[in-house]
Amino acid sequence: MTIINVTDISKRFGNTQAVDHLSFEVNPGEIFGLLGPNGAGKTTSIRMILNIFQPDSGKISVLDGPMTEEKKNHIGYLPEERGLYQDIPLERCLVFLATLKGMEEHTAKAELEDYLKRFDLYEFRDKKVKELSKGMQQKAQLISTLVHDPQLVIIDEPFTSLDPVNTEMVKDLLEQKRDEGKAIIMSTHQMNQVEELCDRILLIDHGQRVLYGTLQEIQNKFASRDILVTPLNTMPESIKGVREIKKLNGRYFLALEEEAEPNQILKSLINAGVELTEFEIAVPPLNEIFIQVVKKQEAVKHD
Amino acid sequence: MTKIWKIIKYEYTRHVFQKRFLFSLLSLPVFVLVMVGVAFIAAFFSIDTSPVGYMDPGGMLENAVREEMDDSIFDPQIEFLPYQDLAQAEADLQAGDIQAYYILPESYEQALQVELVFYDEPAGEIQSQFNDFLTDNLTLHDNLDPQIEARLEDGSLITMKAVDGSREMRQDQWFVVLIPIIAGIMFFVVIMTSGGYLLQAVVEEKENRTMEIVITSVSPNQLMTGKIIGNIAVGLTQLVAWLIFAWIGLKVGGQFWPVLQDFSLPANYVAVLLLVLLPSFVMIAALMAAIGATMTELREAQQVQGLFSLTIMVPYYLSSSLMMNPNSPLAIGLSYFPLTAPVTILMRFSSTVIPVWQIAIHILLLIAFAAAAIWFSGRAFRMGMLRYGKKLSLKEIFGKGVEK
CATH class of the missing domain: 3.40.50.300 (P-loop containing nucleotide triphosphate hydrolases)
Structure with missing residues (x-):
């Protein structure tokens, strides 16, 4: 019911x-x-x-x-x-x-x-x-x-x-x-x-x-194909399939290239000897989804 | 039904068991009591109990007998002293031993006139005591039948009757004329009290924003019914309390003024009073609720209430004209206008005979006005209940846009 x-x-x-x-x-x-x-x-x-x-x-x-x-x-x-x-x-x-x-x-x-x-x-x-x-x-x-x-x-x-x-x-x-x-x-x-x-x-x-x-x-619908990682040791300068690496409060934000898959990135990181305590697909906060959706609606209304 | 009952109980108890209410309830009788008390005390101290003298050169009051009278504190038996010498009477008056003296000329039985000499005029009661004394002693010589003598002493009592026999009024019951006027004033005070509370109750719920919670607990009709009945009950409580005080006042007052003892109200009088006042009461209460529903602030609503009370009071401003000419076009016109009708009808009723068919039309009209006012207030309430910042206009209430 x-x-x-x-x-x-x-x-x-x-x-x-x-x-x-x-x-x-x-x-x-x-x-x-x-x-x-x-x-x-x-x-x-x-x-x-x-x-x-x-x-x-x-x-x-x-x-x-x-x-x-x-x-x-x-x-x-x-x-x-x-x-x-x-x-x-x-x-x-x-x-x-x-x-x-x-x-x-x-x-x-x-x-x-x-x-x-x-x-x-x-x-x-x-x-x-x-x-x-x-x-x-x-x-x-x-x-x-x-x-x-x-x-x-x-x-x-x-x-x-x-x-x-x-x-x-x-x-x-x-x-x-x-x-x-x-x-x-x-x-x-x-x-x-x-x-x-x-x-x-x-x-x-x-x-x-x-x-x-x-x-x-x-x-999930709004999730980008970006990854958040927290390494114990140093991160390599560049990783194959990653277009940008940003450091945020001890965590790293990896923006993926078009074709790259998160699994493949995980493999590359392990092969490069990086010890990870956290590896997650970045989920956008609801706040951002809200703003994004409402702005898009506004744009549609104005067109 | 139980929810309506809960609203009635809430509205009733939140006023009746407040100090403010008890204060307003007691203030009127206490005010009347204080006024009567002050008048009593003033009257008591102003009574001059010193003797009154009389000169009787014709010897009509020789061997005069003074009958014992039923005196009271406001009408004590005064001693009457005979004088032979005008100079002596004048000297005693100046010395303050007597408060006045009468001179009965020798030609009294032809002229039927006496002279009264005083510095401060003796009270009416004292003059009528002398009048009785004179009557008693003058008729004594005639050996009248005691019944005739008694009748002679009673004097005249005029009873006026309406041509169709529907009404009559005794000369000594003049205050019955005041009943509709007093009832009108009581009606006014009670309706303004209840109406004011009702107005406050409706506006308050909008002001403090409880409205939305309440109408998702009960229906708007339940809420309105509960509020109207609850607040009318507050006004009626006040009225009943005052009537009890008035009854006590009559009983206690009857001890001092015998005329109050045979006070009675004819049944048709009471019936008309109730039939006129009840629909008026409902009509004005509903209109107050409607004002409350359309306004957003209590202060604003009270200003509109002020306009209503001014209109209801109009017949009082015109009372002398209405009572002198109770069948004038003005009087008849005012008895057809819903707000002035209740008081006008009561005033006319006290000073003329209104035909039964006219009274019936007035009452039916008032009932119709009451029904219309309820409809109006229900509609205003449903439209205005969730308007927090914006007043509701008359056009909107009568328009089509009402929420189903």
Whole structure:
């Protein structure tokens, strides 16, 4: 069973085509990265999944069928525009939001106690929300997204305002949810987090699907035939089949000639008596792929 | 349903159990109490209990008998001292031994006039005590039937009746006229309280950005219904509390002013009050919610709310004209305009007989306005809920571009 099945949806606001024939699916037990430049149509897509907007055309299935009021109880959403009720104590705010997700008040309180302790917010539970720091409010918001143990979690920039310790904790929590079989859609511009967490990604631009697949597949698709090596002894001046050798922080970056094969280079290095601790095909960072793809899209649009 | 209930509970408790609410709840009765208390104390200290003298050269009050009266702290029985000598009475008045003296001329039975001499005019209660004293003693000689005598002492009590018999009003129940006006003021205060809270609740969710989380937990209709009922309940709590205070006030006040004891409200009066006020209440609450949904900042929304309250208050500015000429074109016109209708209808109702068919039309119209306001606010809300920076225009609300 897929958790979300989006088939050929489009949405137009006035003269802007926000989403343009977009299709994708999200499975249980995966963290799905929804990426794209600002204004690409990510938030509109999320809002259509959540039935805040209706698509002009196309079909969306959430948790095995069209969206219903009951299904809202099984979804946790951390929107881009986030906020909490400011004038009431933290615990009361979180209990109220949890009961709106169908939880009983006493269960909500018990669950929240665990979460608040885990996020170091327990001692602040009687403080008014507006008295908490930005980072604390962000943690509270994450608690509110997860406390009702949703089947589907949709989070927009979950790591904003978090320090490295809390970032690590949130990552662990998201991985734990994935291992429990929950589906998580994460929208973020922090590509390093996507590389660390996401199993599959969808990159959209101008409302259209640009990249879609597992992280591995996409990175392989963009992999150049370049090699990274870390030698223990000195590297030869030139190697057959290598057009350029660059030294980077104790590692060497070898740019291959057209015809050369990585296996052949490995053989040449060993024959030349180089002792290697690392030999890998250079995979471009997601950040570069993102920039490359988006720039290419821009160029196409302008032509 | 349970989610609506949770929203109602949240909206209700976050206002009612606040110090601010208790303060505003108690401020009105405390204010009234302080005002009444000050008036009481002022009245009490201004009562002059010194005797009043009288000159009776005609001897009409010879062997005068003074009946014991039911006195109260505000109407204590005053002693009446007979004088034979005008100079003596004048001297005692100047010395402050008496507060005034009456002169009953010998020609009193023809002229029916007395003279009252004073520096500060004695209170009305004292003058009516002397009046009773005079009546009692003058009729004593006539050996009247006690029933006739009693009737004579009671004086006149005029009851006005409408031609069709639907309404009547006793002279001593004049304050019943005030009921619709007081009800109108209470309505105004309560609707402005509830409406203000409602406005705040809707705008706040946009201001603090909780809207998107909330509408992915409940439907917009559930949210709106919960908010409207919750905040109306806050206003009604205030109203009920005030009515209880008023009832206590009547009971306590009845101890001092017997006229308050036989205070009663005719059933048709109450029925019309409720039938006019309930749809008006819903109508204005829904309009407030609509304002909240279209505005992006609380301050801005409160300015628009101010315009509404000014309009609702218009009949009060024109109250003398409306009550003197309750069937004038102005009065009738204002009772057809949704915002001025509630107060105008109540005012006219207190000073004229509005035909039943007209009342029915007014009530039906108000119900229709209420329904339209709910429709309008639902639409404004669905369109405006995720607008964070931009106001919603009327054209957009009535246009086709609404989100399904």
